Amino acid sequence: MIVILLGPPGAGKGTQAERLAKTFGLVQLSTGDMLREEVRGGTDLGKEAKKIMDAGGLVSDAIIIGMISSRIDSLKGKGIILDGFPRTTAQAEALDKMLDDKGLKLDHVIQLKVDEDALVERLGGRFACAKCGAGYHDTFSPTKQDGVCDRCGSTEFSRRSDDNPQTVRSRLVAYREQTAPILPYYEKKGALKAIDGMGEMDEVFRRIRGIVES
Numbered sequence: 001m002i003v004i005l006l007g008p009p010g011a012g013k014g015t016q017a018e019r020l021a022k023t024f025g026l027v028q029l030s031t032g033d034m035l036r037e038e039v040r041g042g043t044d045l046g047k048e049a050k051k052i053m054d055a056g057g058l059v060s061d062a063i064i065i066g067m068i069s070s071r072i073d074s075l076k077g078k079g080i081i082l083d084g085f086p087r088t089t090a091q092a093e094a095l096d097k098m099l100d101d102k103g104l105k106l107d108h109v110i111q112l113k114v115d116e117d118a119l120v121e122r123l124g125g126r127f128a129c130a131k132c133g134a135g136y137h138d139t140f141s142p143t144k145q146d147g148v149c150d151r152c153g154s155t156e157f158s159r160r161s162d163d164n165p166q167t168v169r170s171r172l173v174a175y176r177e178q179t180a181p182i183l184p185y186y187e188k189k190g191a192l193k194a195i196d197g198m199g200e201m202d203e204v205f206r207r208i209r210g211i212v213e214s
């Protein structure tokens with residue numbers, strides 16, 4: 001099974017992708033996570049990408065497409081959730097061709113719809129465990145015990161440098177101008193399923209689950 005989660009920054013793609021991965025035994029492929037890994041590793045690609053990510057822009061299609069293609073090959077047919085990819089029409093077209101060439105089929109394209117005010121609020125309070133990467137939110141999903149990761153017990157946390165108000169504004173513009181245009185692309189193919197991404201995380205997950213199980 002191959003599922004795409006589409007939506008603006010802060011819509012809950014990562015949160016829901018993790019649940020889908022666990023529930024359905026799929027592998028979560030997040031291009032944002034892959035890029036942050038390159039940044040941490042200090043690779044040439046990472047250095048190039050960091051400038052663009054900090055400015056809230058999009059990394060070049062060629063880099064992203066190459067990265068995803070080799071990752072899909074390494075999974076040898078396992079089910080996949082694409083989180084944060086595709087983000088441009090060129091990426092969507094390249095994905096179609098890639099899947100065709102690899103003899104794979106796209107099952108669901110799920111769009112998470114969330115109000116802009118809620119996006120800003122979600123991104124503003126997002127943090128993660130520095131050790132295991134578990135995701136949290138100051139208000140909506142705090143740790144059970146203050147300052148201690150529920151999953152691994154670590155007391156160190158991090159916030160993404162691009163979750164500051166100014167970069168968030170640029171990321172929302174990039175979404176509107178470069179990513180939203182791919183919605184009609186999938187709509188024309190009859191693959192797009194839009195769901196309400198407002199409300200509790202569990203409730204949103206139930207909506208997504210309904211589509212994946214259909």
Ligand code: ADP
Pocket residue numbers: 007008009010011012013014015016122123125126127135136137138140141197198199200201202204
């Ligand atoms: P994305 O991957 O789309 O950028 P995330 O899954 O990282 O979004 O979610 C952004 C922030 O909002 C995180 O801090 C997460 O805990 C929180 N969040 C996710 N889904 C919801 C929800 N349904 N209600 C409230 N907060 C949410």
Ligand code: ADP
Pocket residue numbers: 008009010013031032033035052053056057058059060064083084085086087091162171
């Ligand atoms: P979010 O969904 O919260 O905006 P991501 O972790 O998906 O965050 O992406 C973080 C940044 O990484 C983006 O703002 C962009 O600069 C870059 N990026 C991630 N995925 C892509 C992609 N498919 N194409 C181009 N740039 C990407």
Ligand code: ZN
Pocket residue numbers: 129130131132133134149150151152153154
């Ligand atoms: Zn942890």
